[in-house]
Amino acid sequence: xxxxxxxxxxxxxxxxxxxxxxxxxxxxxxxxxxxxxxxxxxxxxxxxxxxxxxxxxxxxxxxxxxxxxxxxxxxxxxxxxxxxxxxxxxxxxxxxxxxxxxxxxxxxxxxxxxxxxxxxxxxxxxxxxxxxxxxxxxxxxxxxxxxxxxxxxxxxxxxxxxxxxxxxxxxxxxxxxxxxxxxxxxxxxxxxxxxxxxxxxxxxxxxxxxxxxxxxxxxxxxxxxxxxxxxxxxxxxxxxxxxxxxxxxxxxxxxxxxxxxxxxxxxxxxxxxxxxxxxxxxxxxxxxxxxxxxxxxxxxxxxxxxxxxxxxxxxxxxxxxxxxxxxxxxxxxxxxxxxxxxxxxxxxxxxxxxxxxxxxxxxxxxxxxxxxxxxxxxxxxxxxxxxxxxxxxxxxxxxxxxxxxxxxxxxxxx
Numbered sequence: 001x002x003x004x005x006x007x008x009x010x011x012x013x014x015x016x017x018x019x020x021x022x023x024x025x026x027x028x029x030x031x032x033x034x035x036x037x038x039x040x041x042x043x044x045x046x047x048x049x050x051x052x053x054x055x056x057x058x059x060x061x062x063x064x065x066x067x068x069x070x071x072x073x074x075x076x077x078x079x080x081x082x083x084x085x086x087x088x089x090x091x092x093x094x095x096x097x098x099x100x101x102x103x104x105x106x107x108x109x110x111x112x113x114x115x116x117x118x119x120x121x122x123x124x125x126x127x128x129x130x131x132x133x134x135x136x137x138x139x140x141x142x143x144x145x146x147x148x149x150x151x152x153x154x155x156x157x158x159x160x161x162x163x164x165x166x167x168x169x170x171x172x173x174x175x176x177x178x179x180x181x182x183x184x185x186x187x188x189x190x191x192x193x194x195x196x197x198x199x200x201x202x203x204x205x206x207x208x209x210x211x212x213x214x215x216x217x218x219x220x221x222x223x224x225x226x227x228x229x230x231x232x233x234x235x236x237x238x239x240x241x242x243x244x245x246x247x248x249x250x251x252x253x254x255x256x257x258x259x260x261x262x263x264x265x266x267x268x269x270x271x272x273x274x275x276x277x278x279x280x281x282x283x284x285x286x287x288x289x290x291x292x293x294x295x296x297x298x299x300x301x302x303x304x305x306x307x308x309x310x311x312x313x314x315x316x317x318x319x320x321x322x323x324x325x326x327x328x329x330x331x332x333x334x335x336x337x338x339x340x341x342x343x344x345x346x347x348x349x350x351x352x353x354x355x356x357x358x359x360x361x362x363x364x365x366x367x368x369x370x371x372x373x374x375x376x377x378x379x380x381x382x383x384x385x386x387x388x389x390x391x392x393x394x395x396x397x398x399x400x401x402x403x404x405x406x407x408x409x410x411x412x413x414x
Contacts, residue, residue, distance in 0.1 A: 013198045014133030017080075018145045020190050021126040024084060025148020027183045028091060030156025031176060032119040033149075033278075035060075036257035037160045037271055041169035046104050050258070054378035056104075057254050058371040059112035061246070064120025065367020071121030072128060072360025079193035080129040083121065088184025091118025095177030099170040118180075123339070124363050128356035131347040132194040135202045136293075138347060139300075143289025143340035150281025150336050153274060161271040229358060234349055234408050239365040241342070241404045245305075246369035247376075248312070248394040249335055254374035259387045263319060273324045280332030288337025289344065297345035298405055304338040305402045312395035316388050349410050 035057045043053045075083050094114035101107050126145045134141040156176070163172035195201055229235050256277075260270035292300040311331040318324045343359075350358050377390040 012200065013192060014141065014195060017133055017191060018130060018141050020187050021130065021145040022148050024184050024187055025122065025126060025146060026152045026155060027180055028119050028122050029149045030152030031091060031095065031180065032122060033153050033253050034156045034160050036253055036274060037157055038169050039258055041164060050381050051375060051378035054254055054374040056107050056112055058375045059108055060116050061250055061370030062367050063113055063116035064370065065364040067116050067120035068124045068363030068367065069360035072124045072356035075125055075128055075356040076354055080125055080191040081188055083125055084188040084191055085185060087118050087121060088180060088188060090114050091184065092177045092181035094118055095173045095180065099174040124356065124359040127343040128359045131355055133202060137203055139289040139293035139340060139344040142343050143286040146285045146339050147282055149339060150278045150285060150332065153278025153281065157271045157274045157278065161268060232411055234411055237404045237408050238346060239362050241401050242362045243365040243369035244397050244401045245338060246366040247373035248397050250370040251373035251377045251390060251394050252331065255377045255387055260324060265321065269321065273328050276325050276328035277332035280329045281336030284333035284336035285340045289340035292341040292344045297341060297348055300341035301338060301345055301405050302402045304334040304341060305398050307334040309395045309398035312391050312398065316391045345408065349408060
């Protein structure tokens with residue numbers, strides 16, 4: 001009997017899962033990366049320094065690492081439907097409550113903690129879920145599923161700027177929180193655990209076809225111990241990579257808009273540059289995912305890191321709008337390209353049985369790096385009155401990260 005989950009004969013349900021994560025990602029990534037748009041409004045409202053304002057985001061990102069681990073553990077055992085439903089509920093609640101805050105300590109609860117529960121697992125959940133549906137087209141599928149990172153920034157930065165200008169930052173957060181509920185809660189019901197739930201094999205191969213690649217033979221059952229993973233060199237190399245990458249990414253996303261307004265551009269122009277980062281991220285996710293399928297995971301990932309490093313050097317010297325746009329194009333394309341090529345590299349490195357938990361473990365390091373990056377950037381600005389040193393350090397960090405990628409090897413048994 002044909003599965004009732006198929007929309008039409010021949011349509012592999014894995015692509016439905018990819019499409020759902022794309023739409024959810026647009027919403028949650030847009031929220032996740034929009035803090036810079038609200039940065040000066042919150043700074044002024046609560047009379048904060050740049051470092052203190054950055055600490056709100058840093059606390060969110062630090063907590064996000066822990067939330068990611070638990071979400072990765074949960075998705076291995078319960079599937080993505082329940083996990084994404086809870087993410088949507090917490091994300092909407094976070095912004096609705098943040099709109100009502102009257103003290104800094106309240107922001108650490110409503111934004112830092114609750115939003116970490118809603119958006120913290122945003123990378124772990126789609127990447128670990130989609131990796132179970134595809135092998136040969138894994139890079140492409142992960143690239144498509146994660147396009148929301150770019151599209152979300154494109155949509156949310158100007159939308160949030162418009163809401164803040166038309167009303168205020170509180171009303172903006174209230175509206176965005178309600179939108180998050182309306183989109184994410186219904187869509188979460190469409191998610192399925194893996195292709196076996198709909199009577200198929202990865203990549204849509206029919207049961208018994210016998211042409212699924214041998215890597216799935218190494219898949220361990222969910223619930224197997226993760227302790228052997230902690231003894232692997234490749235795990236610690238990837239954990240260090242995730243840490244360094246996150247520190248640089250969130251240095252940029254927390255301070256790019258304030259930096260651009262500091263050097264003489266309007267808030268709308270600064271939001272426009274941030275939107276260009278998002279626009280460039282759209283083809284970056286997709287094309288570098290495809291490149292990782294065709295050219296190899298390591299080459300694609302190293303390319304992404306090297307060009308990001310060059311973009312950070314450009315940002316140090318950029319003082320014209322055209323040069324800021326050039327930075328945004330290069331940085332957006334290749335930071336997002338790392339998101340798909342790096343995820344595919346990770347999925348190829350370890351068997352898939354506990355891949356959600358492994359993603360989650362790496363996201364703990366990611367969260368620590370993401371928490372440190374904005375605060376270091378804020379401290380450097382408070383001490384020097386400029387972000388130049390911070391951005392240059394970011395470039396050096398990315399160059400070091402390329403060496404870690406080169407040393408990763410595939411782990412077939414543990």
